[in-house]
Each structure stands twice: as structure tokens, then as C-alpha cells.
Amino acid sequence: MENLPASDYHVPVLFHETIDALSIQPDGVYVDCTFGGGGHSKGILEKLGPNGKLVAFDQDADAQQNIQNEPRLLFVPQNFRHLHRFLRLHGIMQVDGVLADLGVSSHQFNEGERGFSIRFEGPMDMRMDRRQGVTAADIIKTFSELQLHKMFEQYGEVTNAKTLAAHIVQQRTRLPFATIDQFKAMISSVVKGNPNKYLAQVFQALRMEVNDEMGALKEMLQQLPTVLKPGGRAAIITFHSIEDRMVKNFFKQGSFDEVIDNPFVSVEKVEVFKLVNKKPITAGEVELKRNTRSRSAKLRVAARV
Known part of the structure; x- marks a missing residue:
């Protein structure tokens, strides 16, 4: 070893x-x-x-x-x-x-309250530096459909990035998404292929955006x-x-x-x-x-x- x-x-x-x-x-x-x-x-x-x-x-x-x-x-x-x-x-x-x-x-993946991992319930946070303001929830809330589409496509290589972006924009005004489980529930109907792989790609895109x-x-x-x-x-x-x-x-x-x-x-x-x-x-x-x-x-x- x-x-x-x-x-x-x-x-x-x-x-x-x-x-x-x-x-x-x-x-x-x-x-x-x-x-x-x-x-x-x-x-x-x-x-x-x-x-x-x-x-x-x-x-x-x-x-x-x-x-x-x-x-x-x-x-x-x-x-x-x-x-x-x-x-x-x-x-x-x-x-x-x-x-x-x-x-x-x-460590970041294993701390549920940091919001990096799909395995734990916690806030949609994902900030590496918690002194900065914008969280993953803020991005889901404020990004335009086109911005979300580009982010999921480029950073997450999500197969149906356009559909996912449209779905989020449509759902975000009426469904809560402050926590990981709430967000997963909100997008569950558009998840394609292996759910774990798909969610990992979505979370990766959000993390890369949150932390620029x-x-x-x-x-x-x-x-x-x-x-x-x-x-x-x-x-x-x-x-x-x-x-x-x-x-x-x-x-x-x-x-x-x-x-x-x-x-x-x-x-x-x-x-x-x-x-x-x-x-x-x-x-x-x-x-x-x-x-x-x-x-x-x-x-x-x-x-x-």
C-alpha cells in the first residue's frame, strides 16, 4: 500500500x-x-x-x-x-x-450542512467561503432560464439542461427549495438516466457557479x-x-x-x-x-x- x-x-x-x-x-x-x-x-x-x-x-x-x-x-x-x-x-x-x-x-462532501452532497439533507448552500453572500438557493431563485440552461450544460454536462432550466423556472415560484431534499423533489420529474449521476452533475454545476x-x-x-x-x-x-x-x-x-x-x-x-x-x-x-x-x-x- x-x-x-x-x-x-x-x-x-x-x-x-x-x-x-x-x-x-x-x-x-x-x-x-x-x-x-x-x-x-x-x-x-x-x-x-x-x-x-x-x-x-x-x-x-x-x-x-x-x-x-x-x-x-x-x-x-x-x-x-x-x-x-x-x-x-x-x-x-x-x-x-x-x-x-x-x-x-x-470533508466538504461529508458535512451535510454545507450542502455539497446529494447524500445528506441540508441547506442548498455550497459556498466554500461562507463569508460570501450567494448560495445555491439564491442561484436557483434568481438565474434566468437561459443562465440556468448554460450553467447546467457547461459545468454539469447535464443531458437535458434546457428542459431542467425551464422546469426550475416554472416550479420555483410555487415549490420550496431551501433544502437539498426539497430541491431534489422539485426536479424529480425531469431527472434522466441514473438519478445519482444526474443529481451529481446538477450539484457540480451549481457548486462551480456559486464559487465562481x-x-x-x-x-x-x-x-x-x-x-x-x-x-x-x-x-x-x-x-x-x-x-x-x-x-x-x-x-x-x-x-x-x-x-x-x-x-x-x-x-x-x-x-x-x-x-x-x-x-x-x-x-x-x-x-x-x-x-x-x-x-x-x-x-x-x-x-x-
Whole structure:
């Protein structure tokens, strides 16, 4: 059995692959954008010497229960979209490596009152950062039919996204949906295929919208060229095809700017990143057996040129 940091809070996916990919220098400065249960952070700290430093971000207040008394660790209770600002605030201009594991922690799924899981009754909340205002219930209440349709289609890949959106708009004025069970009852007549899979896709779409996960990822990626030292590495674990595509394209192009394809204009392409692995790294057989959530995990690694 592989040796992994034990935590009831969360089992880190692709643990060894990620730590290896960061190519950790003992006296380097590293960032874990998604501290969670502290599993990946523990792996980084084990490779760091006494002068090394780890900055860990997590917007979920629950993650703070996992902080160890560790002088080399600086914890920032913020969303990783504010990466550059908070590094600068702490006098750190550039770092040797950045890690982000974009999965939801097991702890968040297992706490009914957080509203992330279809398995428990609880409020339709889904906020990672409970200091922010908008909940899943607010989105169900206020989004237009078109907004709901696009959200379920893009973030959840829900087969009948258009029908679901129309049904919600039709039902939401007369049926309560403040709790998970109420919401499931409200949409039960339009559920297609395997109900668990269908509901998981619907909940995923709502969670990604509530937490603006795509917006946060885009902002964080755009800061990497400034934050990483030359040779510094970024290791990003995604669980969704849209996220993976975003990371892949950013590593390839070094920005989100539109590439102008004009034969009369010569634009010299400046290489920002060098891919460390051409194809994404995925979980091996042992991990797949032990942790089913690792099935959709993809790790992409790039080095700052």
C-alpha cells in the first residue's frame, strides 16, 4: 500500500506524482493553493529544509483545523485568485512552485450542512467561503432560464439542461427549495438516466457557479508568469474537462489572449512555459482502487521559462 498522509478530512489525489512533479528545492518557497486537509502541504514540507517556506491558501474556514504548529508554514485564509496580492503582502515576490488541487475535499462532501452532497439533507448552500453572500438557493431563485440552461450544460454536462432550466423556472415560484431534499423533489420529474449521476452533475454545476470556480482558476493562472521564478513549476490537478482544457491551453500559450492568425502580421511567440509532461498524469491502479474520486483527476505540470 502506498504511504499517504492520513487524514479523515481528505485523501490527497496523485500525491506522489504531484510532489515529484514540483521538483522541490530544500530552501525554496512553495505555494499550496488548496490546503484542505493539508495532505499535499505535508508532502512539500517533508522535502523542505529548515530555510524552506510553504504558503498555503484556503478560503474554507474548516481547513484551518488542519494547520500544524509549523514555523515554515504561512496560512492565508483566502481564495487562491488573490495569490499575487497576498504573496506580495507577506513580502514574497516570486516562488519556486505552485500547486493547486481543484477537487472538493471529502470533508466538504461529508458535512451535510454545507450542502455539497446529494447524500445528506441540508441547506442548498455550497459556498466554500461562507463569508460570501450567494448560495445555491439564491442561484436557483434568481438565474434566468437561459443562465440556468448554460450553467447546467457547461459545468454539469447535464443531458437535458434546457428542459431542467425551464422546469426550475416554472416550479420555483410555487415549490420550496431551501433544502437539498426539497430541491431534489422539485426536479424529480425531469431527472434522466441514473438519478445519482444526474443529481451529481446538477450539484457540480451549481457548486462551480456559486464559487465562481472557473473565474478563480483563470485569475490564478494569469498570475503564474509573474509569481513563478524562471524554472519554477506549476502543478495543477483538475477534475473537470473545462478546467483541464483551460490549464492545458494556458500552459501552451502562456496567456488567455486571442491568437491572431494573420499571414500579414508577424507576431513572435514568446514562450512562457515549458511542459514538464506532454500528456496529463492520471491515477494508477492502486490509487483508483483506494480512492474512486481519483478517476477523473488529471495533473498537468509546466515550468516557467
